[in-house]
Amino acid sequence: MQIAYIGMGIMGSAMAGNLAKAGNSVKVWNRTPDRPTINEAVNSGCTKCDTIAETVKDCSIVFTCVSDVEDLHEVLFGSGGVFESALAGSIVVDTATIGPGAAIEFSEKLNERGIKFLDAPVTGGDVGARNGTLTIMVGGNEPDFEAVLPALRSVGKNVQLCGPVGSGQALKLCNQILCAVNMVAVTEALLLAKCFGLDEKMVPEILGTGAGGSWALQNLAPRILKDDFAPGFRIKDMLKDLRLVQENATSDRGNQLELPGTNSARKLFEAAAGEVGMDSGTQAMIKGFAAAKK
Amino acid sequence: MQIAYIGMGIMGSAMAGNLAKAGNSVKVWNRTPDRPTINEAVNSGCTKCDTIAETVKDCSIVFTCVSDVEDLHEVLFGSGGVFESALAGSIVVDTATIGPGAAIEFSEKLNERGIKFLDAPVTGGDVGARNGTLTIMVGGNEPDFEAVLPALRSVGKNVQLCGPVGSGQALKLCNQILCAVNMVAVTEALLLAKCFGLDEKMVPEILGTGAGGSWALQNLAPRILKDDFAPGFRIKDMLKDLRLVQENATSDRGNQLELPGTNSARKLFEAAAGEVGMDSGTQAMIKGFAAAKK
Numbered sequence: 001m002q003i004a005y006i007g008m009g010i011m012g013s014a015m016a017g018n019l020a021k022a023g024n025s026v027k028v029w030n031r032t033p034d035r036p037t038i039n040e041a042v043n044s045g046c047t048k049c050d051t052i053a054e055t056v057k058d059c060s061i062v063f064t065c066v067s068d069v070e071d072l073h074e075v076l077f078g079s080g081g082v083f084e085s086a087l088a089g090s091i092v093v094d095t096a097t098i099g100p101g102a103a104i105e106f107s108e109k110l111n112e113r114g115i116k117f118l119d120a121p122v123t124g125g126d127v128g129a130r131n132g133t134l135t136i137m138v139g140g141n142e143p144d145f146e147a148v149l150p151a152l153r154s155v156g157k158n159v160q161l162c163g164p165v166g167s168g169q170a171l172k173l174c175n176q177i178l179c180a181v182n183m184v185a186v187t188e189a190l191l192l193a194k195c196f197g198l199d200e201k202m203v204p205e206i207l208g209t210g211a212g213g214s215w216a217l218q219n220l221a222p223r224i225l226k227d228d229f230a231p232g233f234r235i236k237d238m239l240k241d242l243r244l245v246q247e248n249a250t251s252d253r254g255n256q257l258e259l260p261g262t263n264s265a266r267k268l269f270e271a272a273a274g275e276v277g278m279d280s281g282t283q284a285m286i287k288g289f290a291a292a293k294k
Numbered sequence: 295m296q297i298a299y300i301g302m303g304i305m306g307s308a309m310a311g312n313l314a315k316a317g318n319s320v321k322v323w324n325r326t327p328d329r330p331t332i333n334e335a336v337n338s339g340c341t342k343c344d345t346i347a348e349t350v351k352d353c354s355i356v357f358t359c360v361s362d363v364e365d366l367h368e369v370l371f372g373s374g375g376v377f378e379s380a381l382a383g384s385i386v387v388d389t390a391t392i393g394p395g396a397a398i399e400f401s402e403k404l405n406e407r408g409i410k411f412l413d414a415p416v417t418g419g420d421v422g423a424r425n426g427t428l429t430i431m432v433g434g435n436e437p438d439f440e441a442v443l444p445a446l447r448s449v450g451k452n453v454q455l456c457g458p459v460g461s462g463q464a465l466k467l468c469n470q471i472l473c474a475v476n477m478v479a480v481t482e483a484l485l486l487a488k489c490f491g492l493d494e495k496m497v498p499e500i501l502g503t504g505a506g507g508s509w510a511l512q513n514l515a516p517r518i519l520k521d522d523f524a525p526g527f528r529i530k531d532m533l534k535d536l537r538l539v540q541e542n543a544t545s546d547r548g549n550q551l552e553l554p555g556t557n558s559a560r561k562l563f564e565a566a567a568g569e570v571g572m573d574s575g576t577q578a579m580i581k582g583f584a585a586a587k588k
Contacts, residue, residue, distance in 0.1 A: 100490060123501075123504050123505055123506075124504070124505075125505070135500065135504055137500065158500070160496070160500050162492065162493075162496055162500075163491070163492060163493070166490075167490070167492060170486075170487065170490035170491075170492050171487070171492060171496055171497070171500060171501070173486060173490075174483040174484075174486050174487050174490075174492070174497050174501065174506075175483075175501045175504065175505070175506045176506075177479060177482050177483045177486055177506075178479045178480070178483045178501060178505075178506025178507075178508070178511065179505050179506045180479075181475060181476075181478050181479030181482060181555065182475075182476055182479050182506065182508055184475050184478075184479075184554075184555035185471060185472045185474075185475030185476050185478075185479070185555060186472070187555075188471050188475060188553045188555050188556050189468040189469070189471045189472045190468075191551060191553070192464075192467060192468050192471055192539065192543055192551065192553070193464065193465070193468050195543055195544070195551050196394060196460075196461070196464035196467075196468075196542070197457070197461075197464075198456065198457060198461060198464050198465060198468070199456075199457065202454070202456055202465055203465070203468050206429065206431065206452070206454050206456075206465060207417075207429075207465070207468065207469045207472060210417050210418070210429055210469065210509065211417055211418075211419070211469070211473050211509050211510070211513075211527075212417075212468075212469045212470075212471075212472025212473045212476065212509065213472075213508060213509045214472070214476055214507060214508035214509065214510075214511075215504065215505050215506065215507045215508065216505070216508075217472065217508075219505075233505075245486065248490070249486055249489055250489070257485060257486065257489050258583065258584050259482045259485070259486070260478075260558040260561070260562070261475065261478035261479060261481075261482050261555060261558050261559070262482050264554040264555050264558055265555070267554070268554070289552065290552050
C-alpha cells in the first residue's frame with residue numbers, strides 16, 4: 001500500500017518505520033528536513049521527500065503526527081499542504097492529540113475536497129511506537145476505519161474504533177486526565193510519607209498492588225525517588241493536552257465542566273515547569289509543590 | 295496463644311475468626327454485645343465476653359479494631375478499659391486507622407503500665423479480612439513485631455514492619471490519599487467521557503491497562519457505570535481518614551502540608567455525602583460533582 005507519513009518526531013518516525021517494515025511503500029516528510037529522528041524511518045525503508053505534495057502523491061493513506069493544532073492546520077491547509085495535494089478519496093489519519101473540536105473541524109474541511117479523516121491518537125509512548133504495541137483510539141466511520149485497519153495494526157496492538165470523528169481524541173483526553181490526576185495522587189502520597197519520616201520507597205513497594213495502586217505509582221514513583229525526571233512524557237505535552245481538555249470540556253448546555261482534580265494537576269505541572277522546565281517528565285510534578293521546594 | 299480481640303465490626307470479627315481458626319484461644323468483646331457481626335467470630339470458635347477486663351485477662355496479645363480515635367481512647371483508657379486490666383508485658387495491636395499522632399500518644403500512655411503497643415492498620419477490605427489476605431502495615435519495635443508476627447500472619451498475607459510506632463498509620467494515610475485522589479481521576483475521566491458523548495464503558499475497558507490505569511479504574515469505574523454505590527469502603531470512613539491526614543500532615547517546621555488533590559477529594563466526598571449519604575461507597579464521589587447532578 002502507498003502510505004505518506006508527515007511529521008518525523010520520535011513517535012511519527014517509529015510508526016512510519018513499522019509501516020514500512022510491514023511491507024508498505026512509505027514516503028515521509030518533516031518540516032525540519034534534517035531532524036535526526038527521521039533517520040529511524042529512513043533506516044527502516046521509508047523514502048524521504050522534499051515537499052508535502054511529493055509525499056502524498058498517489059497515496060491512499062496520509063498519516064500525520066505533528067506537535068500541536070496550529071502545526072497540523074498548516075500541514076493540512078497551508079500552501080502546498082495536504083488539502084491541495086492529496087488524492088480525492090484518500091484518508092488522512094492523525095495520530096497526534098489535538099482534541100475533538102479540531103478533529104471535527106479539520107475533518108469537515110477535508111471532506112469538501114473528498115478527502116476523508118480519522119482521528120487516531122495513541123498511548124504507549126516511544127517504546128510502544130517502536131515496538132508496534134501502541135493503543136490507538138480511533139474516531140471516524142466504519143468503512144474508513146476498516147480501510148486503514150491493516151496499516152494501524154502494524155503500528156499498534158490495541159486498535160479501537162471509539163465512535164464518530166473526534167471520539168478517539170475525546171477518549172485520549174480522558175486518558176490524559178487519568179494520567180495527570182493519578183500523578184497528583186502519587187505525589188501527595190510521597191510528600192505525606194516524607195512529612196511522616198517514612199522510608200518513601202514503601203509507598204510504591206507496599207501500596208503499589210493494593211487499592212491505592214496505579215500505573216503511575218508502579219512506574220513513576222520509583223523514578224521520583226531516584227530524582228530521575230527524564231521525560232517519558234513531557235510536562236509541556238501534558239499541559240498542551242490539559243489545555244485541550246479545558247477548551248473542549250463544555251457540556252451540552254454550554255457550561256464548562258468542573259474538573260477540580262484536573263485543575264490542581266494543571267497548576268502543579270505549571271509550578272513544576274517553573275522549577276525544572278517544560279521538558280522534564282510529568283513525574284517532576286513533585287517540584288511544583290511548595291513543600292518540596294523547601 | 296491467648297488472644298483478646300476488642301471491636302467486633304465486619305473487620306474485627308473476621309480477623310478474630312481467622313485467629314481462632316489458626317489455633318489460638320480468642321476472647322472477643324464488643325461495646326454493643328448483640329451486634330450481628332460478632333456471630334462470625336463466635337462461629338469460628340471465639341469466646342464472647344461481657345467486659346473488657348474478662349476479655350484481656352491472661353492474654354499476651356490484645357487486638358483492637360474500633361471505629362474512631364475517641365472510641366479507641368475509651369476502650370483503652372476508660373473505666374474498666376485495657377489500661378486498667380491488661381497484663382504488664384502484653385502487646386496491644388490496633389488494626390484501625392487512627393493516624394500516627396494518636397498511635398504515638400496511646401503507645402506512650404500504655405507503656406507507663408508496661409503494656410506495649412503496635413499500630414497495625416490494614417487494607418484489603420472485608421473480603422481480605424475474611425480470606426486472611428489483608429495487607430498489614432505495622433509500626434513499632436522489632437521484638438514486639440516478631441512476637442505478634444505469627445498472629446498477624448494468620449489474618450494478613452502481606453505483613454510489613456514500616457518503622458517505629460505510628461509508621462503503620464502513616465503509610466496507611468498515604469494509601470488513603472492514593473485511593474481518594476485516584477477516585478477523583480476516575481470520576482473526572484468518566485464525566486469528560488460523558489460530556490463528549492462517548493460510551494463511558496470505554497474508559498475502564500480501553501484505558502484500564504494503560505498509563506492511566508489504576509485499581510480504582512478497573513474495580514470501581516464499572517460499579518459507577520452500573521449506578522452501584524454500595525460500599526466496599528464507605529464515604530464516612532474515607533472522610534474520617536482524610537481528616538486524620540489533615541490533622542497529622544504538619545511538616546517539621548510546623549507548616550501544614552499543602553495537598554490540593556486530597557483537598558479536592560475531601561470536598562467532593564462531602565458534596566457526594568450530601569447527595570447520597572455517608573454510608574455510600576467511595577465510588578459515589580461522582581454524585582458530588584455539579585455536572586453529575588443536572
